[in-house]
Amino acid sequence: MTSPARYPQGPDSEKPVVNAGRLWGGGVATSLIAGGVALVSLFGAKGVFDVDVFVPTSPGADTYRMLDGGPAFLVALVAGLVATGLLHLLLLYAPRPLLFFQWGALVVIAASLLYPFTLSLEQSSEIALAVIHGLTGIAIVSMLSGIVGWVSRPGA
DSSP states (O other): OOOOOSSOOSTTOOOOEEOHHHHHHHHHHHHHHHHHHHHHHHHIIIIISOOOOEEESSTTOSOEEEOOHHHHHHHHHHHHHHHHHHHHHHHHHOSSHHHHHHHHHHHHHHHHHHGGGGSOSOHHHHHHHHHHHHHHHHHHHHHHHHHHHHHEEOOO
């Protein structure tokens, strides 16, 4: 995935210092780009492959509506901000924050890839929704993993 963070990982190492402003600046940028990835993926499904992407009208509902660009962008934006918050907590308190972040994100991405196949949709819509989820998740994890070395350093 990416190289480890630039601070010691041993049991006696001090807690790292996290530049929260830089982390959240990168998190906001990541979230905006993730929203763009979701939009481009949705437009690709609709425009290039002529697939209508549907989502439930509410959690657990048996009724569906077509996914629009606005909600797709907002969900990706929120996912990026939540991932940034999780990364911030892990940087402050976990012994190997990048490892835990990437594995946790992998579990969430796997769940988001499988979720569309639990719905009663046409298979093409299920696949398109899974692709949108996967590409958006990969964008978030790769960008946030890439900034870890720039936002943290060994404790003083």
